[in-house]
Amino acid sequence: xxxxxxxxxxxxxxxxxxxxxxxxxxxxxxxxxxxxxxxxxxxxxxxxxxxxxxxxxxxxxxxxxxxxxxxxxxxxxxxxxxxxxxxxxxxxxxxxxxxxxxxxxxxxxxxxxxxxxxxxxxxxxxxxxxxxxxxxxxxxxxxxxxxxxxxxx
Ligand code: ZN
Numbered sequence: 387x388x389x390x391x392x393x394x395x396x397x398x399x400x401x402x403x404x405x406x407x408x409x410x411x412x413x414x415x416x417x418x419x420x421x422x423x424x425x426x427x428x429x430x431x432x433x434x435x436x437x438x439x440x441x442x443x444x445x446x447x448x449x450x451x452x453x454x455x456x457x458x459x460x461x462x463x464x465x466x467x468x469x470x471x472x473x474x475x476x477x478x479x480x481x482x483x484x485x486x487x488x489x490x491x492x493x494x495x496x497x498x499x500x501x502x503x504x505x506x507x508x509x510x511x512x513x514x515x516x517x518x519x520x521x522x523x524x525x526x527x528x529x530x531x532x533x534x535x536x537x538x539x
Contacts, residue, residue, distance in 0.1 A: 397501050397504070399457075399498050399501040400453060400454065400457045400501050400502070401453065401457070402457075403456070403457035403458075403460035403461055403464075403498065404453040404456045404457045404460070406460075407447065407449065407456055407457070407459065407460040407463075408447075408460045408461075408463040408464045409445045409446050409447040409459075409460065409462075409463025409464070409467075410446070410447070410448070411446060412434065412446050412448065413434045413436050413444055413445075413446045415436065416434035416435060416436055416446070417435060417436055417437040417529075418433075418434070418435040418437070418525050418526070418528075418529050419432075419433065419434050419435075419525070420433045420521050420522070420524055420525035420528070421433070421521065422517050422518070422520060422521030422524070423517075424451070424455065424513050424514055424517045426510065426513050427451060427452055427455065427510070427511075427513065427514050428451060428452075429449065429450070429451025429452060429455035429456075429514055429517050430449070430450050430451060431447065431448065431449045431450075431451070431455070431459055431517055431518055431521050432446070432447070432448040432449075433445075433446070433447055433448075433518070433521050433522060433525060434446040434447075435525070437471075440470050440471050440472070441468065441469065441470050441471075442466050442467055442468065442469055442470075442471070442474060443467075443468075444467065445462075445463045445466060445467055446463075447459040447460065447462060447463045447518060449517075449518065451514065451517075452511075452514055454502075454505055454511050454514040454515050455514040455515065455517050455518070457502075458499075458502060458514070458515045458516075458517070458518050458519070459517070459518035461497075461498050461499050461501075461502070462481075462518045462519060462522060464497075464498065465477060465496070465497060465498075465499065466522075471526060471529075471530075474522070474526065475523070475526060476492050476494065477494055477496070478519050478522055478523050478526075479491075479492075479523075480492050480494050480496065481496065481499055481502070481519050482516065482519055482520075482523075484496075484499075484502070484503060484506075485502065485503075485505060485506060485512050485515050485516055485519075486506075486512070487506050502515050
């Protein structure tokens with residue numbers, strides 16, 4: 387039964403993040419901003435990062451969408467706060483690999499994010515879970531690209 391498998395997928399941890407998303411408060415000033423959309427499901431996300439040196443001092447994730455997209459964004463906000471950009475990139479790549487069913491190259495403790503592994507069984511939902519992570523990776527790539535350009539001048 388599909389509904390049984392759905393129950394398994396929307397485990398307590400996912401619903402908790404959906405009901406009480408972390409990083410909800412918008413930042414006054416952000417060093418990095420990006421937006422993302424998942425047209426398949428209609429999920430939309432707004433991402434803001436405030437940096438302290440190369441560490442993520444604060445983060446805002448505003449996500450309007452299904453439980454999987456919102457909770458994935460909430461878990462992202464929770465896990466990357468206080469981490470360096472380098473660590474954040476490693477976490478993001480690891481989460482992407484896990485969601486796509488690939489073997490992660492890094493052994494990282496993902497905490498609540500492990501709950502998203504069940505999403506792999508629902509191909510349509512993988513895009514929902516990936517949305518916040520691809521939005522984050524794009525934003526960091528752009529930020530590093532801009533920074534490299536500035537250093538050349
Ligand atoms: Zn969705």
